[in-house]
Amino acid sequence: xAYIQGxxxxxxxxxxxxxxxxxxxDHLVRVIExxxxxxxxxxxxxxxxxxxxxxxxxxxxxxxxxxxIYGYFHRIRSSRRLEAEAQRNVEVMWLLGRLxxxxxxxxxxRRDNGPAxxxxxxxxxxxxRRVGLIAGELVAIDGSKFQVVASNxxxxxxxxxxxxxxxxxxxxxxxxxxxxxxxxxxxxxxxNRSAVQAALRELETKKADNQTxxxxxxxxxxxxxVLGEPEARxxxxxxxxxxxxxxxxxxxxxxxLIFHHEVTxxxxxxxxxxxxxxxxKAELAQSELTVTADAGYSNGEQFQACEAAGITAFVxxxxxxxxxxxxxxxxxxxxFVYNAEDDQYRCPAGKVLTLKQLNKGARIYHSAVGDxxxxxxxxxxxxxxxxxxxxxxQEEAFERMEKRMRAHPEMMVKRRSIVEHPFGNxxxxxxxxxxxxxxxxxxxxxxxxxAVLGYNLKRALKVLGASQMRGLMS
Numbered sequence: 001x002a003y004i005q006g007x008x009x010x011x012x013x014x015x016x017x018x019x020x021x022x023x024x025x026d027h028l029v030r031v032i033e034x035x036x037x038x039x040x041x042x043x044x045x046x047x048x049x050x051x052x053x054x055x056x057x058x059x060x061x062x063x064x065x066x067x068x069i070y071g072y073f074h075r076i077r078s079s080r081r082l083e084a085e086a087q088r089n090v091e092v093m094w095l096l097g098r099l100x101x102x103x104x105x106x107x108x109x110r111r112d113n114g115p116a117x118x119x120x121x122x123x124x125x126x127x128x129r130r131v132g133l134i135a136g137e138l139v140a141i142d143g144s145k146f147q148v149v150a151s152n153x154x155x156x157x158x159x160x161x162x163x164x165x166x167x168x169x170x171x172x173x174x175x176x177x178x179x180x181x182x183x184x185x186x187x188x189x190x191x192n193r194s195a196v197q198a199a200l201r202e203l204e205t206k207k208a209d210n211q212t213x214x215x216x217x218x219x220x221x222x223x224x225x226v227l228g229e230p231e232a233r234x235x236x237x238x239x240x241x242x243x244x245x246x247x248x249x250x251x252x253x254x255x256x257l258i259f260h261h262e263v264t265x266x267x268x269x270x271x272x273x274x275x276x277x278x279x280x281k282a283e284l285a286q287s288e289l290t291v292t293a294d295a296g297y298s299n300g301e302q303f304q305a306c307e308a309a310g311i312t313a314f315v316x317x318x319x320x321x322x323x324x325x326x327x328x329x330x331x332x333x334x335x336f337v338y339n340a341e342d343d344q345y346r347c348p349a350g351k352v353l354t355l356k357q358l359n360k361g362a363r364i365y366h367s368a369v370g371d372x373x374x375x376x377x378x379x380x381x382x383x384x385x386x387x388x389x390x391x392x393x394q395e396e397a398f399e400r401m402e403k404r405m406r407a408h409p410e411m412m413v414k415r416r417s418i419v420e421h422p423f424g425n426x427x428x429x430x431x432x433x434x435x436x437x438x439x440x441x442x443x444x445x446x447x448x449x450x451a452v453l454g455y456n457l458k459r460a461l462k463v464l465g466a467s468q469m470r471g472l473m474s
């Protein structure tokens with residue numbers, strides 16, 4: 001039995017196959033084409049959206065935008081790889097009409113149109129809202145760290161600079177000692193004095209640069225700086241500390257679409273609940289909103305601000321834990337009854353704890369030493385002479401949050417099922433190692449907007465299908 005045979009490469013054809021015949025009607029590139037045609041690129045802010053009457057004609061921003069959307073949909077982010085795709089990929093040939101822009105043109109388009117990419121991502125979110133893919137009933141908020149182009153070696157702090165200066169001084173001292181030893185010795189091994197002096201000059205220059213950096217950081221009040229990425233920060237992640245940006249996302253529960261995201265410089269999430277929730281509420285244009293997030297967003301001030309803005313949050317309260325010993329678990333804060341009228345706490349033994357001091361908004365209460373010394377419950381309360389209880393400045397907001405969480409423990413399960421999926425796709429599937437390709441905060445925002453747009457397009461196609469999406473875009 002013979003094998004299936006292909007056509008002869010030298011065989012001619014009377015009617016050559018057109019590119020359009022090679023692309024099915026329900027193909028992704030037809031959806032991208034339909035979406036780009038409905039956009040007003042000038043209103044979105046793309047440069048060269050109106051060609052000039054004179055000079056060399058530029059590439060149409062619509063074509064380069066199509067190329068980037070296709071690329072981020074298929075895990076192709078490099079401008080050089082996108083250049084190669086335009087030259088060999090039949091799908092891209094159809095999408096661009098056989099245009100083959102070089103990698104520099106492709107890279108410059110991404111660099112110069114960051115805000116426009118963000119606006120394009122937002123426009124697709126609005127399209128998803130209009131067709132019913134975003135319900136706005138429940139929103140999950142989460143953050144994840146994405147590494148920047150610069151490595152950890154480019155991260156400097158005042159302490160690092162001082163250690164480097166000390167090391168340089170030791171090296172300079174060794175060279176000087178070597179020269180002195182040569183001068184004292186007679187008939188000993190000769191040393192190339194010109195080479196040593198050149199090395200000394202180089203070390204002195206490095207030391208002067210180091211001292212200049214220290215002075216500049218002190219003058220500007222900087223605690224850290226990243227060479228080449230001054231807006232990035234070193235952040236703690238599950239895999240260690242890396243120079244990164246903290247990406248915040250708000251994900252709708254209906255189909256796990258990311259309808260709002262931010263690229264931030266904060267190393268933690270505890271200041272992000274209020275701004276992300278309010279931005280999500282504004283994006284959805286709703287008077288009320290229900291959001292959920294993990295314990296990293298626990299913040300009494302943020303809880304209270306969300307309540308004032310009509311936002312019902314479900315976040316595990318991250319409170320300090322009462323110390324325990326191997327023999328006994330001491331009474332917790334919840335075992336003490338607060339009397340708001342007298343501003344006092346009453347302990348399980350019925351004794352009164354009075355206000356001692358204020359500490360950054362928190363109120364510290366303590367018991368009388370005499371009450372504790374004769375109390376039969378003291379072994380269950382504290383090993384100190386007296387018991388201290390702290391009350392947060394927004395204690396009522398924490399108590400309301402804890403009450404909501406007890407009433408709806410399923411919210412944490414919903415949170416994981418909603419918001420972990422998008423970041424898993426973005427970080428592991430699209431970004432691979434979770435590292436940006438473009439420098440600076442502006443470039444990171446542009447690239448994240450393209451990544452979110454690619455993810456949302458993938459989700460929308462999964463739910464609606466290509467044919468239905470094309471119909472809704474026409």
